Amino acid sequence: MAIFDYGFGNIRSAQRALERAGAAVTVTSDPVIAARSAGLVVPGVGAFAACMRGLHESGGADLIAQCYANGRPILGICVGAQVMFDGGDEHGQRTAGLGLIAGEVTSLEAKILPHMGWNTVRAPSGSALYKGIDPDERFYFVHSFAARRATEGALVATCHYGGDFIASAEYGSLSVVQFHPEKSADAGAALLANWIGTI
Numbered sequence: 705m706a707i708f709d710y711g712f713g714n715i716r717s718a719q720r721a722l723e724r725a726g727a728a729v730t731v732t733s734d735p736v737i738a739a740r741s742a743g744l745v746v747p748g749v750g751a752f753a754a755c756m757r758g759l760h761e762s763g764g765a766d767l768i769a770q771c772y773a774n775g776r777p778i779l780g781i782c783v784g785a786q787v788m789f790d791g792g793d794e795h796g797q798r799t800a801g802l803g804l805i806a807g808e809v810t811s812l813e814a815k816i817l818p819h820m821g822w823n824t825v826r827a828p829s830g831s832a833l834y835k836g837i838d839p840d841e842r843f844y845f846v847h848s849f850a851a852r853r854a855t856e857g858a859l860v861a862t863c864h865y866g867g868d869f870i871a872s873a874e875y876g877s878l879s880v881v882q883f884h885p886e887k888s889a890d891a892g893a894a895l896l897a898n899w900i901g902t903i
Contacts, residue, residue: 819866
């Protein structure tokens with residue numbers, strides 16, 4: 705599988721976590737190489753608009769669209785998950801996303817931001833990502849923005865911080881997680897192993 709390096713993301717942490725979970729991982733900034741992989745991981749940290757700019761400039765937006773159209777398994781992490789939605793609104797400025805999942809990414813409705821630390825996730829039945837993971841397990845979050853709705857038919861897991869938001873979504877070959885599985889200890893390792901098992 706490939707981790708696409710477009711300048712935004714915890715690349716090495718994600719690589720180590722995926723390798724510990726049993727994957728053979730290639731880190732590349734070349735969309736042609738990434739397109740040949742069995743699965744694609746799209747990390748992301750920072751601002752929605754900056755990540756989208758990086759994806760367009762690197763060829764990552766076209767790469768993700770191609771992999772999605774071909775049914776290739778894709779995992780978006782943190783802002784790499786957010787960019788899969790229709791758009792993101794940060795401080796009154798909307799930036800178009802990739803539009804693979806319906807919904808808008810907006811500020812969390814909490815008194816203290818960012819939402820930083822460990823929290824539980826309410827996973828849907830039939831989820832491939834959470835198979836065998838105890839419902840009381842906690843995942844590690846660091847974010848101030850999130851989506852609240854997704855495409856009808858997507859398997860959506862939610863988390864509560866100030867209000868409910870989408871912690872993850874599974875839609876066809878696309879999986880997105882708002883939290884950082886690479887920082888989520890055993891629960892994150894189990895989730896990554898589950899995703900690898902879908903490839």
